[in-house]
Amino acid sequence: MQHVITDDLEALLATLPPGIHDAVNRLENRSELLEIVMDLGRTAEGRFPEGEVILSTTPVTYADLEYVVERIGEFGDDNRAGIERTLHRISAMRNRKGRIVGLTCRIGRAVLGSIALIRDIVEQGQSILILGRPGVGKTTLLREIARVLADEANKRVVVVDTSNEIAGDGDIPHPGIGRARRMQVARTAEQHAVMIEAVENHMPQVIVIDEIGTELEAAAARTIAERGVQLVATAHGNSLGNLLVNPTLSDLVGGIQTVTLGDEEARRRHTQKSIQERKSLPTFEVVVEQQSWEEAVVHRDVADTVDNMLRGQPIVAEERTRDEENGNVSIRRVTTGGMDVPGWGNGLGGPNVRPGQGFTTSMFERSDRNDRSHSDRNNTYLSSLRGNVPPALDPRGGGERVRNRNQSTARISSQVQALAPTGTAPHDGEVRATVLTQTRSVTEITEGIYQASEPATEIRPPKTLKVYPFGVNRDRLSESARQLRVPVVITNNEHEADAVITLKNYYRRQPERLQQAEQERKLIIILKNNTIMQMQHALARIFDIPEVASAEEDGEDSDTKTSLSESEFDDPTKQALLETEDAIHQVLNKGLTTAELAPANAYVRRLQHQMATRYNLISRSRGKEPHRRVKIFRSRD
Numbered sequence: 001m002q003h004v005i006t007d008d009l010e011a012l013l014a015t016l017p018p019g020i021h022d023a024v025n026r027l028e029n030r031s032e033l034l035e036i037v038m039d040l041g042r043t044a045e046g047r048f049p050e051g052e053v054i055l056s057t058t059p060v061t062y063a064d065l066e067y068v069v070e071r072i073g074e075f076g077d078d079n080r081a082g083i084e085r086t087l088h089r090i091s092a093m094r095n096r097k098g099r100i101v102g103l104t105c106r107i108g109r110a111v112l113g114s115i116a117l118i119r120d121i122v123e124q125g126q127s128i129l130i131l132g133r134p135g136v137g138k139t140t141l142l143r144e145i146a147r148v149l150a151d152e153a154n155k156r157v158v159v160v161d162t163s164n165e166i167a168g169d170g171d172i173p174h175p176g177i178g179r180a181r182r183m184q185v186a187r188t189a190e191q192h193a194v195m196i197e198a199v200e201n202h203m204p205q206v207i208v209i210d211e212i213g214t215e216l217e218a219a220a221a222r223t224i225a226e227r228g229v230q231l232v233a234t235a236h237g238n239s240l241g242n243l244l245v246n247p248t249l250s251d252l253v254g255g256i257q258t259v260t261l262g263d264e265e266a267r268r269r270h271t272q273k274s275i276q277e278r279k280s281l282p283t284f285e286v287v288v289e290q291q292s293w294e295e296a297v298v299h300r301d302v303a304d305t306v307d308n309m310l311r312g313q314p315i316v317a318e319e320r321t322r323d324e325e326n327g328n329v330s331i332r333r334v335t336t337g338g339m340d341v342p343g344w345g346n347g348l349g350g351p352n353v354r355p356g357q358g359f360t361t362s363m364f365e366r367s368d369r370n371d372r373s374h375s376d377r378n379n380t381y382l383s384s385l386r387g388n389v390p391p392a393l394d395p396r397g398g399g400e401r402v403r404n405r406n407q408s409t410a411r412i413s414s415q416v417q418a419l420a421p422t423g424t425a426p427h428d429g430e431v432r433a434t435v436l437t438q439t440r441s442v443t444e445i446t447e448g449i450y451q452a453s454e455p456a457t458e459i460r461p462p463k464t465l466k467v468y469p470f471g472v473n474r475d476r477l478s479e480s481a482r483q484l485r486v487p488v489v490i491t492n493n494e495h496e497a498d499a500v501i502t503l504k505n506y507y508r509r510q511p512e513r514l515q516q517a518e519q520e521r522k523l524i525i526i527l528k529n530n531t532i533m534q535m536q537h538a539l540a541r542i543f544d545i546p547e548v549a550s551a552e553e554d555g556e557d558s559d560t561k562t563s564l565s566e567s568e569f570d571d572p573t574k575q576a577l578l579e580t581e582d583a584i585h586q587v588l589n590k591g592l593t594t595a596e597l598a599p600a601n602a603y604v605r606r607l608q609h610q611m612a613t614r615y616n617l618i619s620r621s622r623g624k625e626p627h628r629r630v631k632i633f634r635s636r637d
């Protein structure tokens, strides 16, 4: 779709002194005008993307400034005012006594179609942070995102509109945001409170917000994202690298913490003893660095990118360009070498960026990697939503994994046999897709995925799968989804969830909440245990992702790969690695300082060391064969 632009330019021109108004009218390319600047004692100026033009022959006077002020709305505490039912923004500069001495009149536009560059990402339901220099078009993009999500994706969208810039001045929002609702903010300092209010009172599925700029706002953003609401926002900063070292906003992308390594470990890694690592899961899964109206650099997996930045490892991003002529969007993967994060000195020797230089797209070079891109993968997923049920869950083929609850009265145990590939009985640890029968015996419940619906025979997850964890570790679930890059949102609200994920042990007891979920016909995912591996198995099935392939595509070298395929490992190995994963979790999240694993053979020990390294933990082998075993330590011990 080509862009359709609404700019109500006349409404703004009508507020200007006649001389300046006429000068603008004489401009041929006024549809590209961005701002009109009026400073006391200087000639008025029109700003275009390419440069400025003079709009008056005589200097601007107090009377000229007052002429404008009388015709526009009131200035807020952010010194911005608007014109009712338009998107224009007039910002004032004042002298020390508060009198206005300069005005910047920005021409607001609703640009239908400007979303094209990132439409696929927006529709996937992940939280997106848009960065870019002032005036690059972030608000315009945000407005169009609000409209598309509300009108075309039929989502409940609430715009928290602090300066009335997204939806315009006046109490009736500009049609540029479509059916999205708008909450105004009385004082800029209250933005964070209105963000929370929006979630608590208006049940949004999406919150759109311009300019997250304070710690309180960053904290509110985290709260919103944790509640499973998609957040689309802008923030100050040009790039992910800049944001990461901004102490106020760094948490939006996971934050940085300093960890002290032991002497031996520091020597082994050839690093200083103090290293920086990511503090938490990013609030925003995706960062879009807007370069211009037609170009953006997209970081599809912020957590991964930040990890790589902090380790001084290469970063892969998508450079997206929209062809102005035909509207086609081209995507190419770009990569850069490691970097020192400015001001933090991560000690990992990232060579490419001088302190203070930041992370810019000019550092990107074309990547020669020809691995399957995320968009390819997403396309697979999207195409499955358009009609092709993922083979793993397609009742018509691939082992008939899901059945109509009514059609089957067989007990679970016999169904499971039927679902296994010919001649092989499923073994423990395998995630099976199955359905409950009305006559099921709860003692025979096995791990699996089923749709508690009738008479539906297909599992078709929505574009984003909202999952309510019941007895399942949220952090691990979120990490599992992140590693697989599947659009999973973890929600605290079981009623708005599409799926409930739980453990076999919980499921057996049939608590009320699970019964409720069944009545609400949700997708039920039953895991044998609380491990990332189990979660990934289940998610991979739902989203039709080949598990081993996904680790390879993510650029893991095969040495550090920990995703398992059934055929690759025999049972004892798998059990040993499950145990390792659990031990790592205990050390990382449960305050254990060391964990000693069961004795294992050299091959398994090697895999265990690799897993520990992957989580930045230290591991050592202890004892003599056949009792030789791996011990895992927290880095600082």
Ligand SMILES: Nc1ncnc2c1ncn2[C@@H]1O[C@H](COP(=O)(O)OP(=O)(O)OP(=O)(O)O)[C@@H](O)[C@H]1O
Pocket: 003, 005, 033, 034, 035, 106, 107, 108, 109, 111, 114, 132, 133, 134, 135, 136, 137, 138, 139, 140, 141, 293
């Ligand atoms: N795709 C587009 N086509 C035409 N004009 C556009 C487009 N995107 C933005 N503009 C114009 O560019 C100017 C700046 O846009 P916008 O206000 O969205 O920038 P911004 O990045 O939000 O700026 P700031 O950070 O200062 O708030 C406006 O005049 C807007 O109308």
